Amino acid sequence: MPPYVLPDKCDGCQGEKAPLCELVCPGNLMVVEKNTGKAVCREPGDCWDCMTCTKSCARQAIQTRIQYQLAFYPGKLIPLVGPRSVTWTLVDCHGNVERFIMRTLAGEEDDEI
Amino acid sequence: MARERVYIDADVLIIGGGTAGCLAAYEARKVGGDDLKIVILEKSFIRNSGALSAGMNALNMYLNQGTPEDLVAYIRYDMCGAPVREDILLSVAELVNETVAMMEKEGLPIKKKADGSYLNRGKWNIEINGSMLKPITANMAIKARARVYNRVYVTDLIKVGDAVAGCVGFGVRDGKMYVARGKVVLVCAGGAAGIWRPRGHGDAHHRIWYYPFNTGGSYAMCKRVGAKMVGFDTRFVPVRTKDTYSATGTLSIGMWAPMVNAKGEAFMEEREEYAKLGGHTAPTPLRVWAYCREMENHRGPCYMDTTRGDPERVEGLKAQYLDMAPCLVLYWACNDINPGREPVEIDAADPSIVGAHAACAGAWTIGTSRMTTVERLFVSGDALGAAPSRFISGTWTCGRLAGRHMVRYLREKQPQLLEISPAEVDALEARIFAPLERYQKCSFYTNGEPVEGVLPQQMEWRMQNIMEEYCGGRSRWFYVNETNLAIARKLVNRLRREQLQYLVAKDTHDLQLAWDVINRLDVCQLVIDHIDYRKETRYPGYVNRTDYPEVDDHNFDCFVTSVWDPETDELQFSKEPYQQIVPGDRKSETV
Incomplete structure (x- = not known):
């Protein structure tokens, strides 16, 4: 269930010392892109679906979607x-x-x- | 190009801030006093990293009844009566209940019965609300005032003379070179996932049972520094919920849902060939073997039949999985599956190399000291070999014991920090960052991929194909023989010896993936050679040898160990005798 970020909700964690999803991801997968200021999962297939980023997001900007090949x-x-x-x-x-x-x-x- | 360096000195240097490492830090502080300098190097972010990151809904090592000896007898039975380190397992079993009580005080919600006692799941398990297991575990290291360095990927241990002096690595985010020394060093950086080809592809290639970011660093680093290794012939083969590969103890032990085949036969009991091996409670490898056999004989698909389970417990099934594998709950919702009304389909996943679940891979240790055959180098968790089925609660406990033994070593031997030669550090820096340096010199195709190099992901796929096809992956029903093991060895050694020079990494994230594949390839060498050396089939289901299908007690009722020779790049094998401490028939339980 890789994470996908809703652009309208993500604010790049302005005011936080570090963007929360980027801080917590065990796989080092979440990054806030410099040009958009918004988070993205750099490689959805590398995600283990632990949902730590989704639970950590203060703006509920992250949706976890089940892989379509499975469901x-x-x-x-x-x-x-x-x-x-x-x-x-x-x-x-x-x-x-x-x-x-x-x-x-x-x-x-x-x-x- | 010279990198910025970070130098760290510690009394106790811990590599891996997981289940074992955090509790090792806690215990080292408790018995070692306020002045002890404890450092944890963590590849990810300690609060959420590791195999606990998604949570777990049970602790699978706990004495609900019986004695520590009974638990060891059960673990031995569950490995088909194979040799296990009973001394180590006893030391854990004696302390595990105390550890669990301690973790409950730290905030872990443990489910209770009406009388206030822990809600058991079978004989040796208890149910918990474990979605916050890792934050609660990490808090133990924070309480111990361990200095934690997050996002530091350790690549190699450094030996000075006969003793380990420290380690080197790189900052995954800052790109710096880290040089850490410790008077004692604990490796507890997890097992190895992603060695074989996974079932899912593309965006589901990490939908696997074991945590995919544990990539065998523990084993590879211990091997490369010359520690004696053991147990790499026991691959853990998870038979789990099909497609998501979520844990099934919730179904099997939790509600007594039997495995059934396409005809609806509860085959472990209804088919004589499995009933005589122990039926539903047959050893783990034999249940894997029985499932595979049903599938091979075209009696699949197979299921865990929840409709025959305890109705009260089936009711809460989705909630229980939310504490551990939320993806399975969404999978059911998106496939119109109601697990209380219909059986849950199961499948065998890609094998994992672990030491703390129901398998034996890891470093060999001296007595119950947790010290390897390399002076000052300790291991715990999945890195410790031949002591299976410690699971989470046993790994916490094993970490505590490692902490105690390291402090005892510091007191008794008074070791001092060792000088590491600057030339060696320079050479290691060149080695660590080589894939990044090579990328800088590349030209690129129109799609952005490098002309002069191989990406980490590409080498990972090649390795997984080789292991899948020649070292008994799931598509081969875990069968091997000498012929295909020889092919696997030839191809993997070619990758290790000739192809690593082509690895390129565009950034430090890619550099992490490059080191993941370097370490996994070293694990492949251990696995192929250990499986080949053990010319018998002691754990059917985990490893099925078509050329040696029987148990050979005369030659192999012992531990098989290896030490890597850096001159020849070959493993030197020897045997260690098995010592039975808990009396009785090794192939039966005592309670």
Whole structure:
């Protein structure tokens, strides 16, 4: 499920010390292009689909798409990261929506981290 | 062209900030005190890198019952009764529950039963919400105040006399040359993926079971510095969910979904030839072998039959996979698959070379010290050989033990930093950056590709084709014999000896890919020669030798080890005796 960046949402992480997706990608794949100021995955086929960039993006600018050679279009999986949980929205090819709230850290949601 | 250099000196120098490395740093600080200088060199970004990056939904080493000896007996059984380092496994099994309790306190959510005890999955596993496993693990290194250098790719260890003195590498982002020295050095940079041709192509070529950015650096560096290596004849062959190759313990142990063939037979139990090997709980290689055999005999496709599983657990299946393999959940949604109502198709993936999952590749270590046959050089995680099935919780624990042993070594031997000759560093700099330098001198075709050189990706494809076709890839059902191993050896050695001089890299990202293929080719040499040396079939499913299809206890009920000879570029083989510590029949479990 390589990451694809929506140009209207990505702002190149202005104000951050480093663009977040570029900072975190385990494969060194996400780069903010100098001429556009927006992030791009330099080689979608090299991605392991760990979704770290997608979860890290402050503007939800990154969509992960399943490789078309493996599955039909469209369909979406969108994570919304909270302090101690992540809320996943799964939309299948027919538009049916399922939602999952998964714990990520022990403790109460509003505890200080 | 002279590169800017960064010089680093440490007491404890750790290469690889993963499951083992972070906990080694933590433990070294705990037992070594405030003044210890601990450095971690990390190829990627420590908070999210490595095999844990997508998360995991279970810890697969935990004593829910029984004793450490029972767990070791199980691990031995699961490797078909083959020799394993029982001393090392016992040291891990004795400490693993304590480690898990510690990680729970650090924030890891562990699922509980109504009575408050951990929710077990089978005998030796517990269920977790592990999507944040890596940040929680990395935090242990941060707490230990280890100095972490992110985006530093270590290419080589440096030996002075008989001892390792440090390592060199390059900054993936800054392009600088890094020269690091340590009084002790720990290699824990993961196993090796991408040796064989993957099932997916193009944008799915990294949709593989094992983390594709672990490219065998641990093994290649240890080999090149002369450490004794072991276990490269045990390739791990993952039989996993078809197309996404996500872990299947959730289905098999988690809800007792049996493997079934196209006729709906739960073949491990219903077919006599597999039932007598242990049925559903037969050793891992034998279950792989049985699946392959069903497919070869045209009884595929095969599935994990979730409809026969525990209905309560099947209900939460998608949620469980979101903690570990979100791509599988989207795959189901985009293929109209409801895993609670229909069986989940499985397939065998490209083999991986690992030491901490159900396989034995790695460096040979002395006693339970975690030190290799090279003085001051320690290993842990996937880099440590002949001690399989430590998984995540065992690797945390193994890292802790490496930390303790390194501190003990520092106290007992009082080693000092060794002087590395400037001429050697200069030569290593030339070697590290050679693909970049060559690219600068290239002319280019109209599509932008270099006229005078080979791109890392091109050499990777060539290597994967050779390994796939002559070293028993998935399209060959993992069969090998002397004839095709000889071809594989000839072609891989030609790449290693004659073709590396043509590798070119346009930038430091490409330079990383160039070193990935250089390291993978060294792993290929280990794999081909170790498989060839073991003239028997001890782990069917992992390696099937058509020329030696039986077990040969007379010659091979032992560890097969090799040391690389830099003069001849050949491996020198020897055998190490197996020492049984846990009594009893090696081919049966004790609980």
